[in-house]
Amino acid sequence: METHWHFFFDCKFSNQFWQSVLEWCGIRRKPYSAANEWKWVFKHLKGGGLREAICRTALCATVNELWRKRNARIFTGNYRSRNQVLWTIINEVQIRFMDLQISAHDNQRNREASTRIQATVKFKPPTVKTCKWEPPDEDNIMLNTDGRLTKERGSYAGILRQRDGSVVMAYHGGSKTTYIGAIEIEAIQKGLEVALELKIKNIHVRTDSMEVVNCILGICTPTWRTKAMVNSINVKIGTMEGFNIKHTFRESNKAADWPLTQQVVNHPFFWNSETRLLFYRDASDMLELEDRENDSDILKALENVVPTALGGNWDPTMEATFISNIGRCRRYKFDSMRDLLRAIRNKLNHYIELPKEIQEILRPVPDGFNGYFAGRFPRFLIEVYKICYKFCKEEEWFIKYFNNSVL
Known part of the structure; x- marks a missing residue:
């Protein structure tokens, strides 16, 4: 029939x-x-x-x-x-x-x-609707994501912000797919990867694609091009303590548009290991000068972020041999951001003089050395960067780190 x-x-x-x-x-x-x-x-x-x-x-x-x-x-x-x-x-x-x-x-x-x-x-007549960035709940991080598809290529970006609007991390990348829905989902997948690397457990996600929101919430079935990515996202969500995703107007999602421009390239997330280590050394040198002043605002601000950057004392995450080695020349406070910076600077400056077993622990400079500390304290770099940006962005020896910053 x-x-x-x-x-x-x-x-x-x-x-x-x-x-x-x-x-x-x-x-x-x-x-x-x-x-x-x-x-x-x-x-x-x-x-x-x-x-x-x-x-x-x-x-x-x-x-x-x-x-x-x-x-x-x-x-x-x-x-x-x-x-x-x-x-x-x-x-x-x-x-x-x-x-x-x-x-x-x-x-x-x-x-x-x-x-x-x-x-x-x-x-x-059109109705005027006011749109603005929505801060996350207390103790949560907001992730705004966006995708873009042109004749030449596809690209995605995202930005993680705290409740007060300060930037935690920004990222962007190219996409091989030619389907904008898949690019939008890829942006969220990458953002959750970054969040987990930073040990963020409570996150709100905002995207201007209702289709993507419905796919992740299970309201609609993902296409064959996005099924694997949606499954990966759900696995990551399962490891988090709190997750929330909603649609937002494009006008209130501008935070995610910004990283799609060249300005994000100078964000510390994209620095190579050598630049990161040079920044640690310059920051430590600057703080040594500040130490001579009483009630230094920058030192107060730096030590206030210890729970976020270190999660507590930094010595338990390191080998006893390494802790014993750094204590031979001077005493370190293991709950201090400044002292961890000082330890990094000193071992970097005297790397060749270190015993072989300490060199093997820290691994080769710059990639291995940077990886040793980055793996233990994934939020350390961005928190030091934010403090230096607030207090030192006009100083000559820090300008090179802050040109076109997204903070």
């Missing part, structure tokens, strides 16, 4: 014809199969907008006219050209809207739709 599943989408003529109807409705889309197309229809034509209403009416008119054309061809031998059938459908749609009292939001999409149906539409 012949059904609409065959003649409407799986028939080559009807498939191409439906594509022409969609183009008249303002939608450029190539149908592939009956199952795929009906899923798309039920998903995208259910809205209350004027274009969706026109598309639904055009769908009904198309099914009706193609069936009439098929019956006329089989039973009477009467053939109508493709253009004749198309104009019949367009005329049918326009008649259906002719005497209706239509009101719609005043935007370009609805004005184009009203021109197609040649109907009188009462346009409602």
Whole structure:
């Protein structure tokens, strides 16, 4: 028995014809199969907008006219050209809207739709909606993500911020996929990876793609291109203590647009190991001078971030041999940010003079040496950077670290 599943989408003529109807409705889309197309229809034509209403009416008119054309061809031998059938459908749609009292939001999409149906539409003036960045709950980090697709390439970016708006980390990267939905999901996947590396356990995620939100929440099924990434995201969510994801307006998601520009390149997250170690040395040298002053604001600020940067004393995470070695020349306070910086600087400056077993612990300079401390204190660099940015960004020997900073 012949059904609409065959003649409407799986028939080559009807498939191409439906594509022409969609183009008249303002939608450029190539149908592939009956199952795929009906899923798309039920998903995208259910809205209350004027274009969706026109598309639904055009769908009904198309099914009706193609069936009439098929019956006329089989039973009477009467053939109508493709253009004749198309104009019949367009005329049918326009008649259906002719005497209706239509009101719609005043935007370009609805004005184009009203021109197609040649109907009188009462346009409602646009409402102004104030959008601003939404801070996370107490003890949570906000992750704003975004994706971009151009003719040349796809790219994604994200930025993690604390409740007061200060930047924890920013990242960006290129994407091989040509599907914007997959790029948006990739941005979230990378952001959660960064968060876990920083030992962040409570996070709020905001994206301007409702489709992505629904995929991650399990409201809709991910495509074959995004299924693996969504599964990976769910695994990461399972390791966190608190997770929240919501849709946000693009205008309030500008924080995620910023890292897509060149400005993010100078963020310390993208520094190589050599630059990171040079920064530690310069910061430690500066703090040694500050130590001569009483009640130094920068030292107070630095020591206040110990819980965030170190999680407590720093000596338990290191080998006893290394702790014994650094204590030979001077005493260190193991709950001090300044003293950890001093230890890094001293071992870096005297690396060649260190015993072989200590060199093996710290590993080669710069990558191994930096990795030793970065692996134990993933938040240490960014917290020192934020303090130095606040107090020293105008000083000559720090300017090179802060040009085009995202902080």
